[in-house]
Amino acid sequence: MSADKIQVKVTRIVDVAPKIKEFTLVGVNRTLPEFSPGSHVMVEMQGQEKTYRNAYSLLNDALDSSEYRIAVRLQDESRGGSVYMHQSVKEGDVLSVTPPMNLFAPLWHAKKHLIFAGGVGITPFMSYIPEFLRQGVNCELHYMFRGLQTGAYQEVLQQELKTTLFIYDADKEQRCDIKEVLKCQPLGTHVYICGPEKLVEGVEQAAIELGIPLSVIHSEAFAAPKPGTPFKVEIKSTGQVVQVGEQDTMLEALETAGLAIPNLCRAGVCGQCSCAVEQGDLDHRDNYLSDSEKSLGAMVMPCVSRANSERIILDI
Amino acid sequence: MQSEAPSAVTSRPVYAPIIIDSCSDNDVFICENLMSEQMQSLYLKSKCPAKTALCITSDDTDIAVDGVAEKPIKFQKISDFLGSLPSLVKPMTLRSRVYLEGSEPFMWRLYGMFLAQGMVAEQINMQSPVSNKRSLFCTHCFSVTDDVTTTVAPCSGCGRLLHVSDHFSKRHAAYFCYQVNAEDPNDVPQVQELT
Numbered sequence: 001m002s003a004d005k006i007q008v009k010v011t012r013i014v015d016v017a018p019k020i021k022e023f024t025l026v027g028v029n030r031t032l033p034e035f036s037p038g039s040h041v042m043v044e045m046q047g048q049e050k051t052y053r054n055a056y057s058l059l060n061d062a063l064d065s066s067e068y069r070i071a072v073r074l075q076d077e078s079r080g081g082s083v084y085m086h087q088s089v090k091e092g093d094v095l096s097v098t099p100p101m102n103l104f105a106p107l108w109h110a111k112k113h114l115i116f117a118g119g120v121g122i123t124p125f126m127s128y129i130p131e132f133l134r135q136g137v138n139c140e141l142h143y144m145f146r147g148l149q150t151g152a153y154q155e156v157l158q159q160e161l162k163t164t165l166f167i168y169d170a171d172k173e174q175r176c177d178i179k180e181v182l183k184c185q186p187l188g189t190h191v192y193i194c195g196p197e198k199l200v201e202g203v204e205q206a207a208i209e210l211g212i213p214l215s216v217i218h219s220e221a222f223a224a225p226k227p228g229t230p231f232k233v234e235i236k237s238t239g240q241v242v243q244v245g246e247q248d249t250m251l252e253a254l255e256t257a258g259l260a261i262p263n264l265c266r267a268g269v270c271g272q273c274s275c276a277v278e279q280g281d282l283d284h285r286d287n288y289l290s291d292s293e294k295s296l297g298a299m300v301m302p303c304v305s306r307a308n309s310e311r312i313i314l315d316i
Numbered sequence: 317m318q319s320e321a322p323s324a325v326t327s328r329p330v331y332a333p334i335i336i337d338s339c340s341d342n343d344v345f346i347c348e349n350l351m352s353e354q355m356q357s358l359y360l361k362s363k364c365p366a367k368t369a370l371c372i373t374s375d376d377t378d379i380a381v382d383g384v385a386e387k388p389i390k391f392q393k394i395s396d397f398l399g400s401l402p403s404l405v406k407p408m409t410l411r412s413r414v415y416l417e418g419s420e421p422f423m424w425r426l427y428g429m430f431l432a433q434g435m436v437a438e439q440i441n442m443q444s445p446v447s448n449k450r451s452l453f454c455t456h457c458f459s460v461t462d463d464v465t466t467t468v469a470p471c472s473g474c475g476r477l478l479h480v481s482d483h484f485s486k487r488h489a490a491y492f493c494y495q496v497n498a499e500d501p502n503d504v505p506q507v508q509e510l511t
């Protein structure tokens with residue numbers, strides 16, 4: 001990891017939904033750094049065969065950093081991180097985390113915050129809401145999930161938001177009419193989305209159809225890097241060839257090969273891991289590069305992106 | 317005396333032709349003085365369920381416009397209009413649009429007022445300015461001098477002779493200006509018309 005690691009002890013693990021476990025972490029012989037609403041930490045997990053690094057939002061009120069709480073959903077298409085957290089991590093274990101980083105802070109000047117959360121995508125908003133309540137700013141949450149799998153924290157949200165919480169359980173055939181919700185939002189509203197890509201796209205599409213400027217729409221696609229076809233990366237400066245396996249990200253493979261690539265989010269958002277590309281057909285999966293940069297193919301974000309060709313050459 | 321401006325910073329706004337947004341639920345057209353034919357045709361093109369035409373004029377000109385169904389609402393000064401702004405924006409949403417016409421300082425002052433009400437830049441459309449009048453922001457005394465059509469021009473606050481740059485401040489609705497003859501106050505450069 002690029003930032004200094006912090007050793008934390010897992011003091012409590014609770015089930016907060018059928019497929020979501022909440023972990024409480026406290027610093028080992030140190031106090032934890034303070035954080036702002038919307039922050040996340042990267043958790044490093046020492047698996048048997050490899051090291052997993054996953055980003056998790058901090059759930060607690062940002063006024064209290066005596067402990068960190070994170071929620072982990074057992075992912076259906078997991079590359080191992082969430083399975084490791086669910087099955088191998090026990091109370092009393094020590095893990096490494098990065099200091100908190102914030103790539104999804106709310107717009108503090110907004111007159112109203114309108115939130116769409118899908119499943120475990122509720123997590124970054126858990127730290128927003130106490131601060132919104134303290135500031136007395138208008139906040140409306142539309143929370144969509146499958147009750148047989150996710151849907152954590154409904155009670156606490158109900159207590160906090162009361163009539164401005166709207167719950168949709170797809171397992172009970174409850175659906176959110178996103179367009180209807182967006183239609184009459186007053187000036188000064190900012191819209192936040194966290195959840196599956198389909199939700200992000202759905203809200204953006206509805207906004208476009210309604211003529212709502214995309215500059216008021218903010219999203220955090222929490223999708224972890226997806227597996228893909230194996231390929232080889234050649235390092236131009238040394239000639240070294242690194243194999244990227246089906247379940248590895250390019251960044252993980254480079255790190256395992258001893259190459260230190262700066263990184264922050266490991267989710268294709270921050271742009272820190274950007275590598276120059278000498279040659280190769282790329283499968284861009286990040287949200288950092290623009291469409292024209294992607295089609296140019298001169299840069300790649302190895303934390304999420306892959307190759308379409310068998311081999312690519314990185315100019316690093 | 318340098319003959320060329322020491323800084324060639326250009327951040328002049330560019331005004332693209334206006335297209336009426338058919339998704340809008342509330343269109344507001346605001347003109348400085350009379351509504352031009354171009355603005356009238358935009359007003360007529362808008363099929364928005366709620367639309368309002370406003371004119372801000374400092375004289376007694378009759379602002380009635382043929383073809384514009386309701387007579388535009390008239391305000392004598394921007395400050396009068398400011399008082400009515402909260403009730404104007406109350407029914408507006410993220411889908412609403414504002415269309416502005418007038419001099420550059422006029423439009424950008426209104427732009428700032430609408431931003432303060434929560435609107436975002438994409439919701440505010442401006443016609444090309446109807447005159448070359450600029451407001452100047454003096455970087456020495458922070459005064460704003462209105463209705464300037466030349467560079468160099470004296471600052472209304474401190475009297476310094478100012479070079480008018482092309483560096484526009486959206487926040488101040490004015491161009492940044494600095495003293496042209498700080499080294500030698502007797503050096504008075506040629507006055508040029510602004511474009």
Ligand code: FES
Pocket residue numbers: 262263264265266267268269270271272273274286288301302303304
């Ligand atoms: S680490 Fe943030 S984009 Fe790759």
